[in-house]
Amino acid sequence: MNAQEGQIAPTVLLPGDPLRAQHIAQTFFDNPVQHNSVRGMLGFTGTYRGKPVSVQGTGMGMPSAGIYVHELIHSYGAKTLVRVGTCGSYQKDVHVRDIVLGQAACTDSNLNFTRFQGLSYAPIADFSLLMAAYQRAQARGFAAHVGNIMSSDIFYQDDPQSFQMWADHGVLAVEMEAAALYTQAAKAGVRALTVLTVSDHLVTHEVTTAEERQTTFNQMIEVALEAALGLD
Numbered sequence: 001m002n003a004q005e006g007q008i009a010p011t012v013l014l015p016g017d018p019l020r021a022q023h024i025a026q027t028f029f030d031n032p033v034q035h036n037s038v039r040g041m042l043g044f045t046g047t048y049r050g051k052p053v054s055v056q057g058t059g060m061g062m063p064s065a066g067i068y069v070h071e072l073i074h075s076y077g078a079k080t081l082v083r084v085g086t087c088g089s090y091q092k093d094v095h096v097r098d099i100v101l102g103q104a105a106c107t108d109s110n111l112n113f114t115r116f117q118g119l120s121y122a123p124i125a126d127f128s129l130l131m132a133a134y135q136r137a138q139a140r141g142f143a144a145h146v147g148n149i150m151s152s153d154i155f156y157q158d159d160p161q162s163f164q165m166w167a168d169h170g171v172l173a174v175e176m177e178a179a180a181l182y183t184q185a186a187k188a189g190v191r192a193l194t195v196l197t198v199s200d201h202l203v204t205h206e207v208t209t210a211e212e213r214q215t216t217f218n219q220m221i222e223v224a225l226e227a228a229l230g231l232d
């Protein structure tokens with residue numbers, strides 16, 4: 001990233017899509033300033049209800065997101081990192097447009113097998129952030145599910161039923177970055193959470209319109225901002 005030292009706030013939202021970073025900055029931030037343009041991975045810093053906050057695109061998948069998470073923590077001093085993204089539901093009662101708070105993240109990635117020398121590590125969210133996000137969603141009447149999620153390296157699975165094993169063990173939904181975020185945050189002693197909107201459904205194949213997705217995406221951002229910044 002090409003941000004200057006001190007240009008990025010200690011609290012950072014992390015969407016996969018850089019254009020969503022731009023949308024978040026333009027919709028929610030006061031006085032947003034673009035802090036990164038390298039590789040088109042847009043990042044902005046501004047304020048939300050008077051508190052400094054940044055948003056940084058991460059790209060798709062853990063190798064890409066892991067680079068941004070590392071630089072945000074170790075080069076720019078990020079202390080609170082909240083991923084805001086989309087997911088595919090594994091469970092009948094987790095509907096499209098619902099919010100999913102990733103309490104923990106399974107993974108099929110080799111990243112953590114390499115990091116932990118073939119042993120198993122359980123990447124988990126920061127509890128204070130998780131509790132705050134759940135309380136903010138409840139207070140606003142948004143449908144929010146808390147539980148285990150799957151961070152996969154594979155978007156297009158060859159076997160469309162391969163998710164069933166995870167679904168049978170209570171995993172709520174699939175995305176592609178949380179396990180790396182939680183692991184790196186734990187190592188660095190900083191706080192991390194993943195807040196997701198269900199964009200598609202692997203069981204019921206429910207669909208949603210772009211407008212509906214935008215509305216619930218904005219609800220998710222409000223929950224993430226309030227939890228990350230400690231706002232009511």
Ligand SMILES: O=P(O)(O)O[C@H]1O[C@H](CO)[C@@H](O)[C@H]1O
Nearest residue numbers: 015016017060085086175176
């Ligand atoms: O909406 P974002 O944040 O990109 O998240 C999800 O969408 C992408 C796949 O379509 C992956 O990055 C996955 O984690």
Ligand SMILES: O=c1cc[nH]c(=O)[nH]1
Nearest residue numbers: 086087088174175176
């Ligand atoms: O990674 C993802 C994101 C959204 N929907 C999916 O099915 N997978």
